[in-house]
Amino acid sequence: MRRLLPILAAGALWVGACSGDGPGPTGRADGPSPAGPSGSAGPPVTTTTTLSPLPLGPAQPATDSCPAVPGQTAPDPDRPRYTMSVRVLPGEAAVEGRLTVRFRPDLATDRLVFRLWPNGPRPAAAGAHLEVGPVFLGAPVPVPTDRPDPTTLVVPLESGLGAGDLIEATMPWRLSLPGNSDDRLAHSGDAIRLGSFFPVLAWEPGVGWATDPPTAGLAETSMAPVADFAYSVTVPDGLDVLASGVREGSRWRAAATRDIAISIGRFRTAEAEARAPGPVAVTVGVHESLDEDPEAYLTKVVDALEDFARRFGPHPYPTYTLALTPGLSGGVEYPGHVMQGPGTLARTTSHEVAHQWFYSLVGNHQGRDPWLDEGLATWAEARFENSLDRIVDRSVPSVGRDQVGRPMAFWDDHPAAYYRSVYVQGAQALAALGDADGVDCALRHYVATQAFAVARPEHLRSALEVRFADAGATLAAFGAV
Numbered sequence: 062m063r064r065l066l067p068i069l070a071a072g073a074l075w076v077g078a079c080s081g082d083g084p085g086p087t088g089r090a091d092g093p094s095p096a097g098p099s100g101s102a103g104p105p106v107t108t109t110t111t112l113s114p115l116p117l118g119p120a121q122p123a124t125d126s127c128p129a130v131p132g133q134t135a136p137d138p139d140r141p142r143y144t145m146s147v148r149v150l151p152g153e154a155a156v157e158g159r160l161t162v163r164f165r166p167d168l169a170t171d172r173l174v175f176r177l178w179p180n181g182p183r184p185a186a187a188g189a190h191l192e193v194g195p196v197f198l199g200a201p202v203p204v205p206t207d208r209p210d211p212t213t214l215v216v217p218l219e220s221g222l223g224a225g226d227l228i229e230a231t232m233p234w235r236l237s238l239p240g241n242s243d244d245r246l247a248h249s250g251d252a253i254r255l256g257s258f259f260p261v262l263a264w265e266p267g268v269g270w271a272t273d274p275p276t277a278g279l280a281e282t283s284m285a286p287v288a289d290f291a292y293s294v295t296v297p298d299g300l301d302v303l304a305s306g307v308r309e310g311s312r313w314r315a316a317a318t319r320d321i322a323i324s325i326g327r328f329r330t331a332e333a334e335a336r337a338p339g340p341v342a343v344t345v346g347v348h349e350s351l352d353e354d355p356e357a358y359l360t361k362v363v364d365a366l367e368d369f370a371r372r373f374g375p376h377p378y379p380t381y382t383l384a385l386t387p388g389l390s391g392g393v394e395y396p397g398h399v400m401q402g403p404g405t406l407a408r409t410t411s412h413e414v415a416h417q418w419f420y421s422l423v424g425n426h427q428g429r430d431p432w433l434d435e436g437l438a439t440w441a442e443a444r445f446e447n448s449l450d451r452i453v454d455r456s457v458p459s460v461g462r463d464q465v466g467r468p469m470a471f472w473d474d475h476p477a478a479y480y481r482s483v484y485v486q487g488a489q490a491l492a493a494l495g496d497a498d499g500v501d502c503a504l505r506h507y508v509a510t511q512a513f514a515v516a517r518p519e520h521l522r523s524a525l526e527v528r529f530a531d532a533g534a535t536l537a538a539f540g541a542v
């Protein structure tokens with residue numbers, strides 16, 4: 062039974078940020094937001110709860126080589142809903158924003174936990190800092206908060222929150238940008254990358270709050286449930302924006318997605334529509350300072366989206382944007398938006414497209430189970446690039462051998478072994494099952510049954526057992542489950 066907590070409109074100000082809006086009598090807030098003037102945090106964003114329905118992958122009958130695949134599971138209808146304004150201030154090397162999030166936990170809790178990833182050791186060392194202003198829970202008086210470490214903001218809930226209860230939190234934030242950093246937060250000339258840049262709810266459905274320490278490496282420890290996002294981005298004249306979700310002028314909407322990311326700059330763009338099998342509008346932008354052909358990346362992204370949809374099941378999101386900006390080695394994946402550096406057309410492009418299935422659609426706790434997305438994305442990359450033999454032949458450092466399932470806290474102590482032990486060895490564990498087409502079939506089961514969820518290694522094992530009865534023993538031999 063669900064209770065609805067009384068929620069009032071928050072009305073406080075912090076560096077000019079405006080208030081959030083309250084839900085209607087049903088806890089929903091259809092229609093325009095009364096958010097009012099925005100001050101320094103950008104224009105108000107229309108609150109949304111009813112984003113376009115997602116086309117879920119249908120069930121598939123059995124074939125000679127693959128047992129029947131169930132239809133993709135639907136996203137949680139009670140998923141969090143974010144509204145956010147983002148105002149980019151290149152002259153101040155800063156970004157200001159205000160977010161409101163509505164959240165219904167599926168388990169009782171006595172707190173809210175937001176992760177502030179820009180304050181992790183790697184971005185902080187580069188000069189990033191995310192500051193959060195007062196937090197409002199519906200009432201006009203801010204509530205006390207705790208900061209157990211720089212990446213964690215805890216909002217204690219005096220009366221607690223029951224399973225299914227609705228709560229709304231509003232907070233302004235300000236991000237100080239680092240300079241030219243080889244990472245997801247960067248500011249070089251007029252090129253800006255914004256990834257993992259705002260306070261994000263770290264709730265794992267069925268488990269609770271994810272409070273794992275941040276990694277020191279170029280990797281992620283984040284975990285987030287799928288949510289709906291409606292956000293605006295304000296940039297100085299002459300700059301363009303490539304971001305997650307469906308664009309309407311300076312506003313974007315993204316349904317049932319774990320995160321959003323944004324790249325800003327002056328881009329040469331190329332656009333096409335992929336069939337995966339529903340239409341996916343693909344936009345590639347190459348920063349004007351780079352001597353790269355957007356059409357080449359576009360062709361590869363479209364090919365990879367269509368290939369992976371055939372292998373692993375439909376891509377349920379309507380857009381994919383890729384921004385190439387200077388000063389980045391390799392790529393960084395986000396749902397619906399990927400950041401890549403120059404010279405990454407080869408395997409990076411297909412690898413990052415694969416993350417739309419393994420991390421974006423089927424989520425995982427990237428701190429606890431990093432191999433679930435990196436190993437599977439490397440498998441997909443190898444299938445697309447026809448490079449599986451080379452991947453299987455690569456040696457794995459002894460410290461990581463048969464340890465593929467270790468968390469980021471372990472790899473932080475062995476950073477030189479991380480790529481080969483997690484990415485390469487993850488794909489090797491799948492290859493060890495046998496027939497590669499059979500692995501693709503089993504991964505189709507995994508995607509269908511874990512779509513929009515946060516999967517664990519045992520979920521992958523169960524899906525693989527549909528096709529390989531001894532999958533559990535094979536994965537165990539690699540330290541995967």
Ligand SMILES: [Zn+2]
Nearest residue numbers: 412416435438
């Ligand atoms: Zn990856």
